[in-house]
Amino acid sequence: MAGITLSHLRHSYMPDPKSRDDYALQEINLDWDDGGAYALLGPSGCGKTTLLNIISGLVTPSEGSVLFDDRDVTRLTPEQRNIAQVFQFPVIYDTMTVYDNLAFPLRNRNIAEPDVDRRVREIAEMLEVTDMLKLRASGLAPDNKQKISMGRGLVREDVNVVMFDEPLTVIDPHLKWKLRSKLKELHQRVRATMIYVTHDQTEALTFADQVVVMQLGEIVQIGTPVELFERPKHTFVGHFIGSPGMNVIPCSIKGDKAHVGELEVPFEGPVSGKLTGKTEIGVRPEFVSLVKKGLPATVRKVSDIGRHIVVENMVGDVRVTAIVEDNPPEVGEAVQLSFDKMQTRLYCDSWLASQPASTAGRKAAS
Amino acid sequence: MKTENQKAWFFVLPVLLLVAFNALIPMMTVVNYSVQETFGDNVFFWQGLDWFQQLMRSDRFHAALGRQFMFTGIILAIEIPLGVIIALSMPKRGFWVPVCLVTMALPMLIPWNVVGAMWNIFTLPDIGLLGYFMNKVLHINYNMTQDPFAAWVTIITMDVWHWTSLVVLLSYAGLVSIPEAYYQAAKIDGASAWSVFRHIQLPKMKQVLTIAVLLRFMDSFNIYTEPFVLTGGGPGNSTTLLSIDLVKIALGQFDLGPAAAMSLIYFAITLLVSWLFYTLMTRNDAN
Numbered sequence: 160m161a162g163i164t165l166s167h168l169r170h171s172y173m174p175d176p177k178s179r180d181d182y183a184l185q186e187i188n189l190d191w192d193d194g195g196a197y198a199l200l201g202p203s204g205c206g207k208t209t210l211l212n213i214i215s216g217l218v219t220p221s222e223g224s225v226l227f228d229d230r231d232v233t234r235l236t237p238e239q240r241n242i243a244q245v246f247q248f249p250v251i252y253d254t255m256t257v258y259d260n261l262a263f264p265l266r267n268r269n270i271a272e273p274d275v276d277r278r279v280r281e282i283a284e285m286l287e288v289t290d291m292l293k294l295r296a297s298g299l300a301p302d303n304k305q306k307i308s309m310g311r312g313l314v315r316e317d318v319n320v321v322m323f324d325e326p327l328t329v330i331d332p333h334l335k336w337k338l339r340s341k342l343k344e345l346h347q348r349v350r351a352t353m354i355y356v357t358h359d360q361t362e363a364l365t366f367a368d369q370v371v372v373m374q375l376g377e378i379v380q381i382g383t384p385v386e387l388f389e390r391p392k393h394t395f396v397g398h399f400i401g402s403p404g405m406n407v408i409p410c411s412i413k414g415d416k417a418h419v420g421e422l423e424v425p426f427e428g429p430v431s432g433k434l435t436g437k438t439e440i441g442v443r444p445e446f447v448s449l450v451k452k453g454l455p456a457t458v459r460k461v462s463d464i465g466r467h468i469v470v471e472n473m474v475g476d477v478r479v480t481a482i483v484e485d486n487p488p489e490v491g492e493a494v495q496l497s498f499d500k501m502q503t504r505l506y507c508d509s510w511l512a513s514q515p516a517s518t519a520g521r522k523a524a525s
Numbered sequence: 526m527k528t529e530n531q532k533a534w535f536f537v538l539p540v541l542l543l544v545a546f547n548a549l550i551p552m553m554t555v556v557n558y559s560v561q562e563t564f565g566d567n568v569f570f571w572q573g574l575d576w577f578q579q580l581m582r583s584d585r586f587h588a589a590l591g592r593q594f595m596f597t598g599i600i601l602a603i604e605i606p607l608g609v610i611i612a613l614s615m616p617k618r619g620f621w622v623p624v625c626l627v628t629m630a631l632p633m634l635i636p637w638n639v640v641g642a643m644w645n646i647f648t649l650p651d652i653g654l655l656g657y658f659m660n661k662v663l664h665i666n667y668n669m670t671q672d673p674f675a676a677w678v679t680i681i682t683m684d685v686w687h688w689t690s691l692v693v694l695l696s697y698a699g700l701v702s703i704p705e706a707y708y709q710a711a712k713i714d715g716a717s718a719w720s721v722f723r724h725i726q727l728p729k730m731k732q733v734l735t736i737a738v739l740l741r742f743m744d745s746f747n748i749y750t751e752p753f754v755l756t757g758g759g760p761g762n763s764t765t766l767l768s769i770d771l772v773k774i775a776l777g778q779f780d781l782g783p784a785a786a787m788s789l790i791y792f793a794i795t796l797l798v799s800w801l802f803y804t805l806m807t808r809n810d811a812n
Binding site for chain 2: 243252
């Protein structure tokens with residue numbers, strides 16, 4: 160097992176990249192601890208699979224280096240790096256039994272048969288596939304096939320890191336959460352460094368201690384699920400995480416106050432740096448409430464999603480959603496909106512520009 | 526409510542008619558000939574199963590059948606592994622893929638009697654490129670019109686040249702359908718090249734290979750034109766395969782009865798072997 164360091168990493172699929180657009184992956188610097196659970200989250204085509212393949216050694220980066228515990232592995236093959244990877248579609252050796260499938264990575268490394276047997280049974284036990292060990296793997300259902308693929312990844316005791324590339328894509332929804340919790344449990348049992356790639360926020364947020372959000376080949380934020388929810392560093396993170404995503408409302412700046420239309424909208428704290436460019440207010444629907452006097456809006460749509468009610472409002476031509484518990488307004492009704500000041504952020508050119516009041520206060524005091 | 530009527534028969538009727546006229550009726554004519562004797566003028570004498578019994582005891586038939594199995598066996602043993610090896614060594618993508626595919630498909634586009642004629646000229650000892658090279662440059666005595674061994678080598682080489690590309694194309698289609706993830710997973714699992722072939726490529730090629738073996742078996746078992754044009758069944762009877770012998774009996778000697786009986790047995794053998802092979806391959810799948 161190993162910690163992972165990515166230093167000045169960049170990658171292009173072109174032989175001779177010139178401009179920034181030629182790179183599938185912009186410069187990345189990262190430090191991951193040994194034994195952690197990490198997720199790479201982002202929409203399709205954002206470069207997360209490229210990054211994963213660079214870490215596993217299937218792709219050699221154009222620039223920069225990959226280090227496992229200070230050992231440079233950039234030019235090593237996946238086999239030399241001693242990693243395991245689970246792919247989007249279950250990879251199964253059709254001709255073998257489940258047992259032989261699980262034993263395959265160990266037998267290829269000439270491990271003694273008694274050790275192979277012990278390890279295979281241990282993993283089968285963990286994955287709850289012991290009763291299938293004698294079956295031909297080709298006849299299994301997709302979720303069991305994916306379990307076997309995972310098992311092959313976990314069966315070696317000395318792997319540096321186990322990687323999952325959207326492993327639940329082909330699994331039925333009702334089995335997804337089962338496998339997801341199984342994975343979490345496995346991580347706690349084997350304590351290997353695990354990296355999980357997905358475009359599904361629920362999968363990323365439930366699995367990982369730390370989530371890396373990517374967009375257009377660039378890391379936009381690294382943080383715990385709570386940080387990503389509470390303080391998205393970029394409006395993209397706000398949109399992408401949360402259901403529904405964060406509201407982003409264009410605003411104008413007068414002095415150090417933000418105005419939407421003519422109305423002042425207070426936000427959390429002081430602004431860091433100069434405000435040059437497009438400014439926006441960001442607030443999650445959870446912190447928008449319907450009040451007597453506030454920002455005027457028209458209700459466009461009301462959806463009861465069981466746990467709470469999502470109210471979609473129009474402020475001018477900007478959509479602002481609010482989450483309410485009861486007494487939803489009628490569609491077409493004129494309402495007034497208010498934002499929780501401490502949870503309202505200011506964004507400049509899509510990047511977070513406001514600071515929390517308390518840390519700013521502390522800074523001013525010191 | 527489910528209504529029941531006989532309308533569906535009308536939809537099947539065209540197919541039934543087509544099959545009747547192109548297969549069943551000609552086939553029944555052959556059955557008709559196989560149990561009678563005729564000297565022309567549309568006069569027939571009932572023979573019962575005489576022709577079949579005669580054929581079963583005929584050394585000539587046994588020899589032709591033996592040659593036929595030997596020919597098919599040898600070309601399968603060469604073409605299938607060779608086709609797989611070529612498919613494995615072909616590039617997976619890029620400029621050279623269409624070049625390889627088209628070049629390889631060329632022999633299959635040549636009419637069969639032209640193939641025979643080409644090889645005939647190619648192997649002539651005085652003027653043929655191969656014949657001249659073997660005799661005059663390498664000083665190996667090579668004359669397929671006199672030496673049965675040389676004749677066999679030539680018809681087998683010709684068939685390999687003509688049809689290996691079919692196996693290559695089918696195997697290649699099977700190979701490119703394997704997702705990249707399988708190779709990546711195998712790399713990570715530390716699999717050797719042999720393991721990758723044995724556990725990933727071969728199982729994924731199994732279905733197309735079954736088709737390839739079936740097609741090559743049927744085609745080579747029924748082969749007529751190319752060896753007929755090339756060797757005419759000689760020297761002596763050494764390359765007289767079943768179909769060549771059949772034509773000799775039917776058109777050369779005008780023994781329509783025995784030829785019909787031979788046709789039926791010939792057909793039965795082709796059908797039986799194909800069925801056996803296909804059943805064995807697919808039964809393996811079900812387990």
